[in-house]
Amino acid sequence: MEAYNTSVYPVFEADQVLSQKELNLIVSHLEEQDRLIRKNLTGIGIVCGSELSFPSPNSVKISCGTAVTSLGFQINWKEDTFSHYHDFEISDQFLKPDYTKESYLDKFFKYTDDYTAIKNCVELLPAGSNAEDKKPIPANFFNNKVVILLLEVTLIDQKNCVTTNCDDKGKRMEFNVRPLLIPINASKELLKEYDISKTYSKIAFPRYNVPFQNAVVTGSQVLDGFRKAYSDTLVSGISNAVKELYQDHKKNLSGTDLSVLESVKSRIDETVNTYKSGVNIQYIWDWIYDITEAYNEIIDFKEMYPSVCCVDENWFPFHVVLGGNSVYGNSFRTPFIKTSDFSKKEKKKSEKLALLFRKLAHLISSFEVVKVNDIKVTPSQHGNYPLSKKSIPYYYKSVLELNKKWNPDLTAKNQNDSVLSYYSDLAGYTNKLSVQKPLLFDFEPYNFFRVEGHIGLNYKTAIQKLNLIRDSHNLSFKVTAVNAVDFLNKEVDITKFEGRWDDLETDYDLARKRVYNITEFAINWMDQHKATLSSQGLIGVGSIDNFKNILIQLKNLLTNDLKEFLPNYKSFYEIFKQLNYVFLFHRWCIQLNKQTLSVLAEDLIDRLDDINELFLDDPFTVIYEEANLRWQKVYKDLFFSTFIKKHPGLEHKAGVTKGGTFVLVYVDSSIFKASAPPKQYTALLTAITAYKNNFAIEDSVKQDLIKSVKLTDYKSQLITKPDLTAIDKCKAETDNIKNSLIEVAKFNLNAYYPVEMSGFILGNLIDVLQFEPSVKPQDNSFQQTVIADFFLPYSCCGDGNTLEVKIEINEPLSISLDKLKFCQTDTNEQQIVIKGKSGGKFSGTAKDAIVQKSDKYYLQPNHASIKTPKIYTLQYELEGEFSNTIELEIVAPQGLKWEVARDKNDVNTFHFSNPVQDDQHEYEIDFNDGTKITTKEKLVSHKFDFDDLNKQFEVNIVQLGETCPNQQKLTVKLIGDFNVSDFKSKDFFTEQ
Template sequence: MADPIKVLQLLGSAPVNTYTVFERDQVLTHSQLNELGLYLNQQERLTRTNLIGVGLVSGLNVVPDDSGISITPGLGVTTDGDLVVWPQAVRFTHSKPYDNKQPLYAPFYPDGKTLIKLLELTDDQDPLGTALPTPANAQDWAVILLAETTEVDPDLCIGDNCDNLGRRATAKLRVLLAQPEDAKALRDTFKPVSERARALPDLLATRPKLSASMVNTALFMASYRDACTEVLNSLNDALKQFGTDFAPELQTLFGLNPVDAWQLRLKDIHGQIRIGNAQLTYGFFKDMVDTWNAMVDALLDTTAILLPGASAFPKHLLLGRVRDPADLRTAFFPSVADTGAREAAARAGFLVRKLQAQMDHFIVPDDSTVRVTPSMGEEVALEERAIPWYYKPDISTQWNFRLSQRQQADANLGYRATDYGGTARARNPLGSSIAGYEMFRVEGHLGREVGQVREELKTLVADNNLPFKVHAVLAHNLRKFIRIRPQIRYTDLHRFHYLLRQDVAVRLDESKTFTARFSDNVQEAVQKKTIPDQVSELSSVTQAVETVRSDIGSLTARALPALNQTRYTGYQQETQTSAWNENLGSKLQTLGDVRSKLGEVARNDIVSPIDSLIQTTHPLWLNWLDDLIAARDEREDDKLLLSRFVSDHPALDHLGGTWRGGTLVLLYDDAGTVVGDFALPYPYEEVDEPEPEEPPLRRPPLLRPPIADIRPIGIVRPIKLDLDTMVTAQIGSQFAITSKALSDRIEASTKQFDEKIQAVNVDVDNRLKLQSSSVEGLVKGAFSTKEATAAGVVGSGKLIATGDTLLDQLAQDVDYKRQRVQGLIDLASRTDISTEERSKAQSMLSKAQGELGTAVGDAAEHVVLSKTNTASGAGAGVAAILAQSTMLVSDAAASRTLTTKLGSLQTSAGDTSQKVLIGTLQNLGSLRG
C-alpha cells in the first residue's frame, strides 16, 4: 500500500545549514540543487516568522448570510512560514466531506489515527457539494483556512522503464468547517505569553474592617493583620500558578524558578506584623498586589513571540465561528523585533523583577524624622507614586520602568531620596510646585509621641502651605487617655454663663449696698422709737438686720472675684478656690427666714435686691450650665475615640498619607504613641483657639436708677403701737370715769384691739405664706427637684394628690419613666461592663428617652387642658417632675418631638402658672442642647 500524501512542513524538518558552492563547469546533481533551494526556502520562511510575525495579519473575516458564507480579503502567516494571501472576497454556498483520503495533516489527527470532523466549503459547481443549511449559521461551525502544500510524483514506471520527470509541489488554499470544540483544541496547542497571562488572576487587596467595636490597639492591629493574611493567601495561590505557567520565562530572567523563595519571604514579612507596623506592612502587601496586576496587564500586552515553534499552526489559520466570527480566530503575534512588542516584553520583564525587588528591599523603618512627600492616588500605577519609606533606597532603580529605561531613577520621589542620591526636586519636593499632586505621603511618625508629631506636621503644613488638615484620635474607649483635645471648646453656653455670672454679681452687689442702707434705716427707726427693737419672732431687729448685712457682705466678698472673671476657666479656678457657692441654698434660706420675720416692721413697695437674690435661681443655673458644658465636652471627647470616629466618618481609609484638601488622622495608643494613620477626603479639625476674654457689661443705671436711690422696703410702725397711743389719748380725755371703770374699759379695749390685731396678723401671715408657697413651688417645680424631693413630692414612689386622678396617673408614669432613664444613663456610663452591654444600654436609653419625652408632653397637655394650677401645692410637685424629666430627654429625635409638642401647648396655655410651666420646660429643653 502506498504511503498517504502528506501536507509538507518545511520548517518542521531539520534545518539546512550547508549547501554546495558551485564551481565553473561543475556538473550539478539534484541533491545539490534541492539542498540550495531548501536552504533559501527555509531562510525566507524564517524571516517571516521571526522578523515579521505569525497569525492573521488583516482581513480574512467570516461573513455568514442567509444561504452562504463569505471570506473577506486578507492575509496571514502560518508558523511554517506560509504567506497566505486571499486577494478578494469569496462566497461559498455548498460544502463537501473532507475525509482521510485527503493529504494527511497531522494537527487534524489529534490522537495520530482519527481525523476530526471536517467539511470543505465549495460552490454550486462542485458535483460533490451539497447546499449549506438556510440560514448558513443555523449550525455552529468554526472556519479553518488550510494552506495545503503537497508533492506528487507524476512518473509512470513500467518495470525498469521510468522517466525522470521529477516530483511536483502543489500549494492550495482550502476553507474547512470544523466543530468549535475541535477548533478550540487546535488553538490551545499554542499558548504564547499573552494567552497564558489570561489565566492569571486579577488580585484584590482586602480592605481592613474598621468598625465601632475597634476600642483598642490590639483590635486595630488584628484588623490589618487579617487583611494582610487574606492578601498573602491570594498572592501565594497566584505565584504558584505563575511559577508553573511561566517557568521558562522565570528561568530566563533569574536562572531558576524563584517562586518558592518568594513565598517564604512573604511569609516572613507577614510574621513581623506588630501594632506599630501593621499599617505599613499592609501597605507593602497592597504594593505587591498593584505590581502583580500591572505585571499581568503587561504580560497580556506581550503578544510577541521569540522563536515561534513551527508546530503551533504550521499550515492553518482559524478564521472564527460562523455564529460568532470574533471567537476562535488566530491572533497576530508580532516578532520581538517589533518596537511596540519589544517595549511590552521589556516592561513585563521589569515588573516581574520588581516583584522580587519589593520583597528584597522591604524593611520595618525606625526613622523619627517626619517628612511629607507629594504623590498620586491609587488610580495611577504604583510606579508613578512616591516610593514609601518602608523600602530600602536601592529599590529606586527598579521602581519606575520609564525612568529606569532612561537611567533617571534618581528622579523618583520618595522618603529616602537623599539616600539614593535623588535629584534636587526629589530631595526637596515641597520646594517647588505641588499643584500636579493630588495626595501627600506622610511618613516618619510611627512610634513617636503624638503631641510632638502633631506640632511638627502643623509646622510643615504652615511653612509649606500644604493643602490638608491634621487631626488625632485615640485607639481606646476611655476618655481619660485622650492626649489631644482643645484647651476649651468655647460656645454660646459659655457666653450665656458669663451673662448669668454678671447677673448674679449685680444682684449680690446691689444686695450688699441695699442691706447696708436698710440696716442704717432700721437702726435709726429703732432709736426714734418708730419701731420696736423686739417683735414677735425676733428678739432684736437691729441685730437680725446687721446679721443679714454681714452675711450678704461676706457672700459678696467671696463670690465677686469668681463672678467677675471674664474667662470661664478663670471662673472655674476661682470658684474652686473660694467655694463661694458651697451651701448657697441654705444660706439664702436663712436670709429668707430673717427677711420674712421682719414683716411686722418692714413693708415691700417693690421687689428688693435681697428678695430678688433669695428668689432667683440664677446661681443654680450657673451649676446647671457647668453640667451642660461638661456634658458637651464629654460628647465632643467621644468623637476623639477611634470607635466613635469610625462611625462618624465612614470614609476613613489608610493611604500612608492623605488627599489634597483632606485630613491626616493620627492614631495613638493610651501611652500617647502614634501607631497608625488614616485619611479623610475632606477637611476635619477641632480648632484649638485661645479662650476669648469677654468684654465688661454695663451695669445699672441703664433701665432704672441705682438701688441706692430707691427704697424697695419701707419702715412700718406696728399697728399695736398706734392703738396703744390712741387708747391712752382716749383715757386722758375721759377723766371723769372712775379708776376701776377706766381700768376695765382700757383692758376691754386692749383685748378687743389685740384680737383684731391677731386676726389681721393671721390673715397677713396666711397671705404671705400662700404667696411664698406659690412662688417657691413654681420656682422649685420649674427649675429644681431637690427641694421637692426633700418635701416628699417626688422620689418617694407616690405623689401628693392633686384631686385630678388622671393627672396623678400621668405624673406617676412620667416619674417612673424618668427613674428608668436615669438608671440607663448610669448603666451606659459604667466602665466595668462589656462593649456589647454598653451598646445595648445606649440603644435602650434612646428608646426610653423617647418614651419619657412622650409622657412629659402628654402630662403637660393635660395640665393645660385641665387648667391645673402648678404654682403651689401638689400642682407644683407635678411641675417639678416634668422639669426634672425634661432635662433627661437628650436624644435628638425625642427632644425635637417634645419641643414641637411644647410649642403647640404654649399658645393654648391658660393662666400664668401654666404659661410659666410650658415656657420653663421649653427653656430647659434648649439649655440641655
C-alpha cells in the first residue's frame, strides 16, 4: 500500500511562522500513518465482538467490539440494546463535503459517494434516547435487513458570526458511529456476501455386525455384514455431505475438475454394482470408509481465514456489516481479513485444502481391485489419526498420482515419496529403500500393519505366505483362521486334527496289539487243526478259510494312526458287532445236540470265547468316546460363528494392530465327514453279514443269541444327533410362549415408557423371540478361499488347535483362468484349467457362459449371460467336492474423446488432440494413407496427400494397454484448392 504524504512533510525550525498548510500536512501524515499500520500490518474487518442478538422480536443487542474499516479507521463499540428507531438522513457534509482547500482529504472522502444509496435509512436508538421522533420497533422489523455500523466522518465549518461580520474560524472533523438498519438489497457496493463460517458434522461409520443381532455363520453372511457400508441411507448421507462441502469451497478450488464430488452416490452405486457379487466386497467397505475419513480430514483441517497483502480501500471504507436475524443476513457480516505474513500462511493452507479435496475426488473415482498373488504387510496407523498419516491401500488405481495428494504436508515439502503403500516398490514411486521395504527398517512410529493381497487366495496358501512374512520379519502379531460354514448337525472330519492325544494313542495301540495277538493266535490254531476240525464236523475247511480272511481284514482296518481310525469307527463297530454274532453262532452250532464235547471242540470254543471276550471288552468304543468328547471341545473353535462369540472386540480395518491377532475368514465345507463309509468297510461288512446269514439256525434262536449280547451297554456316552422331528412340536409350543411373553411385555412397557421407546424395545424383543430352528442351506460359494479378514486388539488362540486343524495335506479341487478381465466384445474362448477330474458341473453367475468340448471347458466372454459389465463368479463341483471360486470381470469398451482441427494455414494438414489431460495411455494412430504411429503425445499433426481419388481419409485411433480395444474413427476431407495456380474445375470439391 502506497502512503499518501510520506514523500513530503514539514520539518519545523525555531521561530518559524507556521502556515495552516504545514500544520495540516503534519497532522494528516500522522493520522494516515496510524491507519496504514492498522490496515496494512494487522488487518481489516470485525476484529472481535460486535455480535448481534435479539432478546425479543422488537429489539436487538450489539455486544462490545472492535473493527477496522478498509481505510484503516478504527471503530470501537460499547455494548448497547436498541428497542427504538427513527428515520435518518446521512449528512451531505459526509456524502459531499467541500474540501477544495484541503485537497489531501480527497484520499478518503472520495469513497463517501458510495453511501448515497443509503442516504435515507433507519438509525437504531436505545430506549433512553432523547430523539423526539423515536418510535418503538414493530414486529418483523428486522426481516430482510442487516445492521451496519457507519463511521460518519463530517467536515464542518467553524464560524463565529457577529452582526454582519463572520470571521473564518477554520474547520473540524467529527466522527460518529451510527448503528443503521438497511435493506439487504439496498446497495451491492456496500453489502458484499461473505462465506459463513459453517460447522460441519463428521460422518460416523458403522461397525461390523454391531449391535449383534443375528449369528454370522456362513460365508455369504460374513460378506452380507459388509453390505451395510453401502446402504442407501449411509451412501446418500455421505454423498450429500461431500456435495455440500465441495459447493461451499468450490470457488477456492479452481483449476481442477472435481465434478465427481457432486455425484458421489452415483459413483458409489456404479462401483458397488460391479463388485457386490464378488469376494472383494470387504474392499468396498474399506473404500467407503476411506471416503468418510478423507471427508472428516477436511472438516478437521484448521479453519481458513481470508487474508490479503494489498488492501482494497473501496471494500468497506466507513462501515462494517454486523449481520441480520437470519442465516442469509449473517452471510453479509464483515469478516476479519488478516494482512502481511498471514497471506503466505493462508496460501499454504489453501493449497493444502485443495490437495485434500483432490485426494477425496481421486478416492471416489479410482477404486479398482486388481488380482494379485502377493501378500504384503505395510506399517500404518490405527486410531485417532487422519487418513493422510496412514499408508495408501492397494485398491486404488493411478497410485503415482494419488501419492502426490495423499499427504499434503509431505507434498509441500516434496517428501511424498516417503508415503508407505502396497505399491511402494512400483517403478517411479520412490527410490528410498525404507519405503520400498519398510519391514526391514524401524517401524516404531507405527502401531498398525495393513495386510493386503490375500482376499481371493486359497486359504492354505494365504496362511503359509502370511506366516512366512510374519516370521521372517519378526512381526508382533498372531495369525489364526476360521471357517465360515454352518456346522449344525454335521460331523467335522477328525482327520483334520493335527495335534496329539498321546494318552489315547497309547490306549489305542495297546488295544490294537491285543486284538492282533488274540486273533493271530486263534487264526494260527484253526489253521493248524484245519483237517481235524473238518473231519470231526466242528467247522468246515471253507468256513475256516473265510473266517481267517475276515480276521486278517479286520486287523488291516485297525490303522496305525488313531486319527485315521476314529472317523471310521462307526463302520468298524458294525463289523465288530457282526463278527461277535458270527462267533456266537459258531459256538452254538458246535454244542448243538452234543451231550459231551471232545477236547478239540472245547479248545475251539475257548478260541472263540477269547475273541468274543475281546469284543465284549469293546476298548475301541471307550477310546472313541473320549476322543469325541475332546474333539467336541476343539472343533467348534474352527468356525467363525463360534469364534466371534468367544472373542469380543473383533473389528475389520484391513490389518492388525501391533500385538494383536489377525483373523482370516475362509469357506471350506470339505472338512465335514463323508456320510458313506469307505468301500473297504462296506465290502467287509457285506461279506460278514452274508457269512452270518448262511448259518442254518432258526431265526428265533438267532434272535435269542443276538439279544444275549448287550453291546449297547458299552455305548452309553456316544454322542447322537438331535431328533429333528421334534422341531415342529417345539415350534408350536414356543409360539404360544412367545405370544404370552409379548403381551406381558407390551402391558409393562406402555405403563413405564413413552410410545416411541416402548415400540422400539418391543420390536427388538419380538426379533429375539423368533424361533427359527431350521437348518441353513450349506453355502458352497468361494470354497477354500479367503473371503474376509478381521483383527483382535489382543493376542488370542494359543498355539494349540485352531490354526493347525485347518491345514490340509491333500491338494484340493481347483479351477483357474489365464486372465480374469475380459472385454464384452471379446470372441476368443478362454480355457478353464481344472485340477482334478472332469465331468463335474459349474455354478456361479458365469456358469451359463461355459461350453464343454471333449473333456475341456471354455469360457465365452461375449456370452449373453455375462454381457453386463461387472464382476462374475465361477465355481466347479465334482462328487460333492467344491473348487475355489474365481472372479472374472467383464468390461465395456469406452469411447475416446480425440478431436481434429484443420490447420489455419495449410488446408491439407490436420491436428489431432486428446483433451483428457491426465490420460497416460499410449495410442496407435492409423492415418489410412500408409502412415501408422504409436504415441503418448496429446497433440499430433499430420499432412494428407489429397488428390482426385483420395478426397477423404478414415483415421483410426486405438487406445493401447486396456482390456477392451477402445477406438475412435475420425474423417478428414479435401477442400478445393482453387486459390492456387493449378486451378481446375474439379477443384470445386468443397466438402468439410
